[in-house]
Amino acid sequence: MKNTQQIYSLPRGRLAKWLVAPGQDTPHEIRVALVGTLFGTLPIFFGGVSNTIAVAWALAYRHPTLPFQLWLAAEILVCATRLCVLFFSRRRAAQAKETPTDLYILLAPLWGATVGYGAFVSAISGDWVAATLSFLSAAAMVGGICFRNFAAPRLVAVMIFCSLGPCCIGALLAREPVLLLTLLQIPFYMFAMSVAAQRLNGMLISTMKAERENSHRARHDGLTGLLNREGLFKAVGPRGTPPVTAGMTLLYLDLDGFKPVNDAYGHEAGDMLLIQVATRLRALGSPHALVARMGGDEFVIVDRIVDGHASQEMAAAVARAIEQPFEIAPGLAITVGASVGMATVTTEDTDIDAVLRLADNAMYDAKRRKKGGLGLEHQAPEAAGIAVEAFVVEGPTD
Template sequence: MGLPSVPKPRLTHWLLSTGEKVSAPIAAQLANGLFASLPIFIGGVINSVAVAAVAAGRMHTAPFIGWMVFEAVLGLVRIGVVQSSHSATPEKLERLRHLASALSVVWAASVGIGTLLCLTSGDWVLATIACLSTAAMVCGICLRNFGTPRLAAVMTFAALAPCAVGGLMTQEPSLRIISVQLPIFMTTIFSASFGLHRMLVSWMTTTAELNQSKALNETILQSSPDLTLILDKGYKVVFSNREPDDLYCETQLVGLDFLRILEEKDRPAAATALEQAQRGGPASFTISFTRPSGEKRWYDTIVSETSDSSGRLIVVARDISRQKHSEEHAIWMAHHDTLTGLPNRAVLQERLDAALVMAEGRESMRDPARNDAVPSHALLIVDVDNFKAINDTLGHDGGDVLLRALAARLCAAVGHGDLVARTGGDEFALIVAAGDAEALHRIAARIYEELREPILHGDRVMECGASIGASFIPQDGPGRSEVMKAADIALYAAKAAGRAQMKIFEPAMMDEVERHQAMITAARFALKRKTIVPHYQPKVCLGGEGRGDGRIVGFEALLRWRDRDGHVRGPDAIKAAFNDPILSVAISDYMLDMILDDIEGWVAGGVPFGHVAVNVTSGDFRPGGIVETVLDRLKARDLPASCLQIEVTEDVFLDKGVLDVERALKRLSHHGLRIALDDFGTGYASLSHLTQFPVDLLKIDRSFIGQIGAKGDAEAISSIVINLGHCLGLEVIAEGVETIAQQEHLIAMGCDTGQGYLYARAMPAAEVAAHVREHETARALLHLRQA
């Protein structure tokens, strides 16, 4: 069934609107008062129908009967409109508001006209009933419609204006006062309606704003990452913006004692903070919760009193777990090695200091009369043998795998409470409980037992060897530096003794280290002051018809240096410097320049020196070594390659860079430099090296030459070497020739060249020219006498 037609929306819109500025939701809520207060509404409908029925029954005239019928029909229509509003859509509800407002005005006018009929009927009882009924309905109009004051005013006017007219039309003069009172009454009603309306609008606006504020606050609280609780004076939770799972509780938070929610360790600090907040000052503390899975969460908590003078407390807890984990990780990183996960040098130093303090305390408590042993600790420095070779062959990934495996095996080899730390590179440090050498050897045995198991890297198998240096705490030093230095010195001794073993520090080791350092210092001093000079020892020809002809065929350059006192000393006094990769290359470079200067001078002076043999080591073959630059230096000085020979020892062929050595030697040989293999027979070179490398000369070591004539083995070995060299087309040189008898034996064996004190000691460059002249003069006189 369709709705009745609605009057002009403009008029009804004016009736439903208000002069107050309100939001659309509040305006709609005010207009919906048309469908509210059903008791008043139903009472008004029944009352108007009842009065009309009484009037029709007393008067029995058409106007009164028509009024009764009209009121009854109008009442039913209005009730139907109100009923339809309960389930109407927003669009339909808007139409119903306009219809209801128009019907309300019609109903008020009907009541007013009906009262007018009663006043003019001459029935004073009926007039009294009608007037009292109208007054009551006007009150209902005001009470029910003060949300729409304009509608209330129009309805009041429509109901009372006919009454005022009726008062003027009555024959009773006393009733005419109604015409005077009703305008005053309407004015009062109008004022009251608009006043009530303003109060209602203010209340509704304030309520809406409060609701919005409450909703906003709840949204902020619910979306805030912070946990917010409100506590009463007894510390019970009365509000929480989080579910119990966030705090790892099993029940609802509201109603619980806040302190009971916390872990035991956090309760004292929390109680102090709550008491401080109750005294008016904000307080803060940190709490943590642990899940059954072991996950831990931290909260930075602030507590303060609420501003409503209720004595309640507000607790705001911010989750700082990520920050805590970052801090813990940073602390862990500061004290641990990232590759192996072991403690680092900082932790080692702290533990060393603690062990020294503990040892000092035990020593002070020991009874000297009992002479009982004081338990002690030891420091072990473990260094991986040949770690660089592993990195070079398997790459850094392989090296990392080895270091991690070694770290795990060291941890497995030590006892509970012992420390294993990585101090850098391929070096580890252990602090173990050990009071004597026997205990240390047992620990070392466990370590080497762990290291026997091969380490797999992909399809490659790595062998892990290690050298260990040990020192006792505090026997080997009163402080951390001394204890660590003692262990380092012992490690140096272990490596010098052949690696893959443990050495325990002894005071004598310090002397060896000091001698080593003294050699290094002396070499650096000599290099800096340029007191390193080459001396030259001649090489004499032993071949020819019958006896050797004695010609000087060349010289070997030997290193000499002057110490601080000006004494000339040999290379043995600084031999440690030749194991230093940087210092040895610097010395070789300096020596080569001086040798080439001397050769350049001899060539310019016409001295028939033959050639100069220069000793090079494996370090000289590394990038930047003299072997790479010797050809360029000869070319820069316009010297022939034949004036220089290169002497290498057998260990050069065994170096890990043997391919580089082979390429370099072949390059030098291709450009005319002859290569001599020095100290042949004393090392581990195989015979295949004589064909693999471009060797032109063999030098028999002086240890064999010195035994010629005294030991048959020495003569046999020398003879074998000479024959081997000749079979391979090599020149053979005997060094260390000191007697005529040795020379005679060598000539008889067919040795090509001799070198030694029999001919001359090593001499400065300035004496070479004179020596060559004297030697040639003596040789010429000898030939004349023989002739």
């Protein structure tokens, strides 16, 4: 399966971590997703870059003095660096490699500072046109800053402060009474946009948490916490019939004697039994094994076991583990059995549906042979490159 999702590295430095901190308890995968949003919305990024460079160029042309020329040079340098880091990060993320997230984050406030510097030198220049244009440019950037970076509200607040803060200082030094109005407007503007970014961030995180929870519920069994059928298909591969690769072993097992437990002790006891079965199956598989409840008292384990003999031992171990008594209530221990069908993939391009059907058939073959009193183990012929075996543990039958 080819992973087309771009994953960006979380920041490592203390300052960068502080800037992108969500401000609330957030799962790791959501924090990764939040950082990823900072690398998106390219139209807003290019619009902001084009605007600030155009204004700096126009005012440097109008005032060919050192302060304005420094502003233009700083805008070009910072914007070009941000652009290079952005595209480099996107390429690294597409290749599943580490990204320079710290550098990218720290360049954002620096860009805000260049905008603020331009507004400051324009205000103290005595040129009413330059001051008006630079102030409007700085104010216009705030909306884009908030919308593009609200996944990191602290970063938004710092960028707004760096871009609009110098406007207030410039207004005080400009000796132009009209500009003093900015001393009233800008603080409220900064506060309002920062609060808006924080609230949008909270809404985004709440939505992501809800989606994460819904996705987990859709792919996991509510009782045992194991994967359900859909979750198993999603975990093995993409789309409806994902491929399995050679060397994978699929065990399909059904509990023998589960119905009598339900009938004798009630559904709560049956649920407790299923939960304990799930716990034992998780313990038997490797760290990378997929364990699923297919419904009722049927379970599946998918694991990569290269050696065929080891696959048989695994199936036998599963059967023996189920045979051990289960304490479903204080002082109440019950014993059930298990019929296990095994399908070992030995060829490529075999979808999981085919493997499930073969293992399922082997499991029911084992159950029939058990009821007919035909021994403990039966091995069926190979079909379509898949070795199928059935294992039975003696115990109560349904």
